[in-house]
Each structure stands twice: as structure tokens, then as C-alpha cells.
Amino acid sequence: MTTGRLADMVMMNGVIYTADPHDTVHQAIAVKGEKILFVGSNEQITAYIDDATETIDLQGKMVIPGLIDSHIHPPGIALTELYEVQLFGINTLEGYLAAVRDFIRQQPDIKAVFGQGWLWSAFTGEDLNKGPRKEYLDAVAPDIPVILRAMDGHSWWVNSKALAVSGITTATQAPEGGVIEKDTVSGELWGTVKESAISLVMQPQYTLEQYIQAMAAFQSRMHSFGITGILAILGRFMPLILQALQHLARQGQLSLHVRGAIMVRPQADLHSQLEAIGDLQAEYHSSNFRITTAKFFADGVVEGGTGYLLAPYTLATGKGPDYYGRFLWDGGGLDAAFAAANRRGLQIHVHSIGDGATRKVLDALAAARQLVPAGDFRNTITHLQLVAPDDIMRFKQLQVLASVQPYWHFKGPNWWHNVDYRLLGARAEYEYPLQAFVAAGVPIISSSDYPITPVPNPLFAIETGVTRNIFDGRVYGVEDITDREDERYLLNKAERVTVAAMLRSFTINGAYSLFIEHETGSLEAGKQADMVVLAQNLLAINPIAIDKVKVLRTYFAGRLVYQRAATGESHEATGVYG
Known part of the structure; x- marks a missing residue:
């Protein structure tokens, strides 16, 4: 030197x-x-x-x-691609069944099949409302459980054997905020479970060593995209993920800035959950790695009919003219939860898809500010598929960060028409605001939600944020665009931002959201x-x-x-x- x-x-x-x-x-x-x-x-x-x-x-x-990805689920596909059936890139029922059939053929002694990546747009009729039915999977795997997570992770498609092994029957009550879909006529189990009800389904079992290997592979993958910092959203298998990160840190092999977010659920005791986060903060930390954030869910997703809206869904949901979706917290429970989290010094990070959910979250954050002394919390709302224009300025007033996934900010072939527009109507033309936040002076922080976005290359998101158009048509089986004004996949070009704004969202803004802007970004x-x-x-x-x-x-x-x-x-x- x-x-x-x-x-x-x-x-x-x-x-x-x-x-x-x-x-x-x-x-x-x-x-x-x-x-x-x-x-x-x-x-x-x-x-x-x-x-x-x-x-x-x-x-x-x-x-x-x-680059900093401010909402990501490690180790993502790095684990599942080693041990599970991969459905990413397939968009037909026949393709999914063939993938499961081939996976079983290659591993004849396997005891259960897990996988992820199916798309709602692959289905029609009632399957597009409820989710795919169990009989499809029963036909290719009648004797072993099959559990397939949707691309968004909010709905799981299971066969009859998986339901039986999990102890789910027609009499089983879904946890608060969850759905166990049933046949409307017969009352029999349909084969799709949603939101909190997925906790009832059998889970894969992996070892710490497998997680360490997967986390190392995840880190290498992030480096290949230029990513050097993440907010790790930790849900299922959280203890093993924390142990794997701690192992890499102690071995001097963790070359990412990692901040962790731990789930807080409305069904469980709030005090106990926050105490548990405090215990985890004390146990798991290093120079690059610490737990800073409490993660909340306000609603579900539009494609599952569980995102919470200000105005009803279209009649295409099959749930009648007055169906608004689901808000996952009751009464003032969210106000108290936010106040308690901030009082402990935790940053708040909230999943909010629908405009109804985002308004209620902003209301709860405003109420929490009245209960907690002023602090530098950098509270964040993420996803933001629909946001009422009047609420965007409230982000600025309440000092709330807007966590966005620009990878999704275009009209996806098949998906947009068959899912978003079908369920939202004209509102789908104005989904995923971006420039509106920038114009209001609200910091935007970009992320992938990997593995929901299976290839979390920030350059894809930077392009889409600037063009609001498809970034590689070949991936979707359509010709690539040669003009960013091509209207086939263009989503509300008024929400375009500059290249510099997108770069800032992945760099200094991301660092700010992780409380490391004085170190990096x-x-x-x-x-x-x-x-x-x-x-x-x-x-x-x-x-x-x-x-x-x-x-x-x-x-x-x-x-x-x-x-x-x-x-x-x-x-x-x-x-x-x-």
C-alpha cells in the first residue's frame, strides 16, 4: 500500500x-x-x-x-434453484405441469416438491380469480405434496396431498388476513391459499450449511449487478438467514452493507414481537450487518384481490360490486404498532399496494408522530401500485420515503391487460407513480423485491424508470421496442424520471434509507x-x-x-x- x-x-x-x-x-x-x-x-x-x-x-x-437494493429477500433464488422446481419464465399451465413432472422424474425419491414463479396471467376463468386448482397438480403428482409459490409469493398453489399433510380441511379457519380458497358450489378445497393462510402449509426444510452456501452465492450474484448494499426483508426461515449472514460476517466474507427488516404481524402480540426484534438486534450484528427495521403488511396484492383500494375492484373479481380488498390491521392497532416500533428506535417499512391501504398507513404514521418524540426514523412505504394524488404530498409532510420497484413500471404483455386492467379498470393506466413523488420532493428509493423480480439487475429498473416501457420484449415473447414512445407497453409516460433521478434512487437515496449515507452512496x-x-x-x-x-x-x-x-x-x- x-x-x-x-x-x-x-x-x-x-x-x-x-x-x-x-x-x-x-x-x-x-x-x-x-x-x-x-x-x-x-x-x-x-x-x-x-x-x-x-x-x-x-x-x-x-x-x-x-448500488443499493432497498427491498430484497435473500438468499432468493440462490437457494431455491438448487433444491426446488423453477417456474420463472413459464407462462402456461401446461408449462408448469411439465416442469413439475420433469422435476419428479429427475428426482424419483423426492418426498415433496416446492417451487416458485407461477403467474396469474397464465390462467383463465375462476382460476384467474381464486388461483389455480389442486386437480391440475394431482394429475401429475397424486402421491407426494406439491407446493408452488406464485411469482409474488402471496399465493400458494398446492395439491391434495399437500393439503392433507398440512392438516388443511374444509373446516380449517384461515388466520386473520388469510384466505383458503374453496369451490363456490361444492365447498371443497380449491387448491390455492393466500396471504397469512400460507403459514398453515408445510414448509421446506433446509440446513444452515445450505443457507450459508446460498447466501454466498446470493452475494456474488448481487456483486455481478453492481449491488453493494441491501435492506434484507426477513420472513420465512429468518433464524437460518440471520445465522448465515452472521457466519459470513465473522469469517470476513460479508462484502455487502446489510440492514435487516423483521416482520411484525397483526395476529401476534405486539409487545412480544418487538421484544424479540430487540433480542435479535443484540445477537446479530457486525460492522456491515445489523437489524434496523420493523416490516409491516398493510394489505395483499391486486392479482390476488387482497390489495386494499379506495374504490371497489371491478366485477371481474367475482366478489360483487362493493369489494375493496383487505386491510390487515383493525382499528387503531396500526397506530399503536407504529408508535411502539418508532419508540424503540426501529425504522418502519410497510408493504402497501392499494391506494386505500396507503392512505390508512399514512394516517397511522401521522398518529404515531403525535405519540412519539421527534426522531430520525426514515419510515418507508413500499410497492405503491396505486396512490391517490392527494396522498403523495403527505409523504413529504410526514417525511416518509417512497420505496418503488421500477422493474414493474410498464404494461407487461399478458399481465397488464389480463390482471391489472381487468381488476382495476381505468385506474391501471395510472398505477405505479414515480415522477409524482420526485416532483413533490419525496425521496424515492429503488429495489427489486427479488426473487419476485427474478433478475434484480438495477440497470433494467433504471431504464424502465426513465422510459416507463418494456426493457426487453424478447423475454416476454414479443419483439423488443425500438422507440420508447411505442404505446403497446408504455405506462403513463408522465411518470418518467431522469437517468440521474434513477441513479440517485439506487445510490445516495438508498444509502439514506439504510442510515449509511455518511459512509457510502x-x-x-x-x-x-x-x-x-x-x-x-x-x-x-x-x-x-x-x-x-x-x-x-x-x-x-x-x-x-x-x-x-x-x-x-x-x-x-x-x-x-x-
């Missing part, structure tokens, strides 16, 4: 996007140890170079801060050297080409943690909400 003010590494002749308060762009950057030493011009950077300095000529390539002297080298300048190319740009190198704390192979390595975008 060099001494004094000289750099260990210098990159020059590039486009250094800093994400500082002025979105400054420089030519060169110098790194010493784990920190950024200097950012400036090619001429200025020479003062930091000696014979021991590694000097990299970027030849016009772009350097951006390490921008390329400024004194901050940790978390950096991504891109093959092209995102600020200069046609926005519809952003998804084709390659991550060449990723650095965490000045250390190279990913380098694209010379032969080329690609991450195919599996269809999301197709």
Missing part, C-alpha cells in the same frame, strides 16, 4: 458520476485503502499517483457509486470506495439501451469483488409480471 496522500488505485479518463448533492460528474477518482481519496479531473488526479499506484484508463467508461472523498464500472455512460446513451449495458467491475471498500469475464457473462431477464 502506498503511504501519505498517494493512492493505491486511480481510475482516469472516465465518466465519474458522484451522486453528490449536485450530481457532479468528474473524470477521475483515487482510492486509498477502503476509502475514496479524491475525485476530480485527470490533471488533478496525477498528484495522487506514484510508481506503486495501480492506474486504470477507463477509456470513457462510467463509474457510479455501489456517493463518490466523495472520505467515503467508502464502493464503486461500479459500467461499459457505457448511462447519461449519454439512448435510454432504451440501458438494459444492455454491462457491469464490468464492482468494488466494495476498495476491493474488487466482481469482474466480468473476458468471454462475457450475461444475466438474462426472466419475465416479471408477464
